Amino acid sequence: MDQLTGVTIEAIDLAAWAPQALDVQAVAFGLTPEEVLVRLHIVGRHAQQPGVIALGALSGGRLVGFGYGMPNRREHWWSTVIQPYLETRGYGAWLDDVFAVTELHVLPEFQGQGIGSTLIRNLCARSGLPRTILSAIDAETPARRLYRSLGYRDLARAVHFPNTERLYAVMGAELPLRGPDRAQSAPANSR
DSSP states (O other), X not given: OEEETTEEEEXXXXXXXXXXXXXXXXXXXXXXXXXXXXXXXXXXXXXXXXXXXXXXXXETTEEEEEEEEEXXXXXXXXXXXXXHHHHHTTOGGGGSSOEEEEEEEEOGGGTTSSHHHHHHHHHHHHHOOSEEEEEEESSOOHHHHHHHHTTOEEEEEEEEOTTOSOEEEEEEEESSOOOTTTSOOOOOOOO
16 A cells, blocks of 8 residues: 555455446546446456456545556457557567456546556556557657656557547556656656
């Protein structure tokens, strides 16, 4: 358990905390109520996956940030979407023996305090795997800068997921991630 100024990072039961996690994600990522309902079902399914790790950032008992992930399996929907993009660029092996960071979000008023970087470093450290992979909006966002500061690099860009207009980048890093003493400035912590 890590302690930041007024915020505690600890393991959470993803299924039990899913509604609060989706409230955070809705604010941090700008989701509509309809998108929240769809994602609530997805998070419930993810909570049942083998090896899922979920951490929450709590302030006064309130969830102000969260992250979760799991060992990647090629048959997972996300993996089947990114596979052709990675293979085209010679990174197909990044789908195996890798921890997929599925979601990482921090409420805007708590961003820039190291919460996101603490969440993702702890998630990945607990995975026991040699590397990590994630997808993020393919733009120069605070999240992309954070991920780069932790050692992530672009594996594929302009990745199109069904049912969204946004393009994504797939990023990967060897573990352990860079710590706060080795990381460059990490201004914000949400995707």
